Amino acid sequence: MIVKYYKQKFKYCKGIPWSDIVEKIDYEYQNDTIRVLRGDNVGSTYVLHDEYRPGKIETVFNEVKKNWGIEFMHVYTSLTKKSTSLKGHTDEEDVLIVQSVGQVLYDLGEKELLLNPGDGVMLPKGQYHHPHILSPRITLSFSW
Numbered sequence: 001m002i003v004k005y006y007k008q009k010f011k012y013c014k015g016i017p018w019s020d021i022v023e024k025i026d027y028e029y030q031n032d033t034i035r036v037l038r039g040d041n042v043g044s045t046y047v048l049h050d051e052y053r054p055g056k057i058e059t060v061f062n063e064v065k066k067n068w069g070i071e072f073m074h075v076y077t078s079l080t081k082k083s084t085s086l087k088g089h090t091d092e093e094d095v096l097i098v099q100s101v102g103q104v105l106y107d108l109g110e111k112e113l114l115l116n117p118g119d120g121v122m123l124p125k126g127q128y129h130h131p132h133i134l135s136p137r138i139t140l141s142f143s144w
Contacts, residue, residue, distance in 0.1 A: 001094065001124035005113060013060050014117040016100045016138050020055035021077050027052045043080030045133070049073075060100070060140065068096060070142040078102075078133045088130030093143045095123045102137030106130065115139070 028034035028048055035047035053061050053073075061073050078085065088107065097106075099115035106113045106121065107130040113121055114134075123129055131139070 001122070003108060003113075003124065003127060004122040006120040006122070008118045010064075010098045010120045011118045012063055013098045013100050013120075013140060016056045016060065018101075020057050021048075021075070021138060023054045024048050024052060024057060024075065025077070027054075037084045037086065039084030043078055043083035043133075045083050045085050046075075046077045048075040048077065064096070064098070064140075064142055068142065070096065070144055072143045074141040076131075076137070076139040076141065078137050081133055081135045083133045085131045085133050088128060090126050090128055091123065091143070092125060094125050096142040097121050097123065098140040098142070100138040100140055102133075102135040102139075104137055104139055105132040105134055107132065 025034065025046055025048065028050055031050065033050040037045040037047065057075065064070055098120040099117050101117055104115050106115065109128040115121065
């Protein structure tokens with residue numbers, strides 16, 4: 001499989017309300033399922049990955065599941081541009097990344113790809129990627 005870019009294929013994923021994200025962050029803190037990526041003098045990124053999906057998060061999950069057959073979703077939320085994020089890495093499964101709010105620039109090693117709300121990219125297992133946060137963002141990561 002090769003990297004596939006989907007410009008505006010995920011318009012139904014645009015604009016997850018911040019209120020849904022705050023509710024999910026609160027829930028995951030209470031249930032000790034949240035992962036927070038912190039850095040010095042930069043904003044944090046919240047990695048949300050349990051099955052509690054309030055409001056539009058559930059609607060989006062169900063639509064992507066219906067269309068793509070995915071089983072899992074992580075929500076990456078950063079409240080400031082240049083927030084700490086995952087370092088460059090690879091995943092052990094194919095991953096579909098969809099931008100809901102804000103912009104993220106992905107360094108894919110041989111090229112860079114800018115994701116705007118409604119854009120998606122399919123990364124095959126083992127594909128190097130390093131996200132660079134350009135604005136407050138909500139990024140959805142789906143896998144099978």
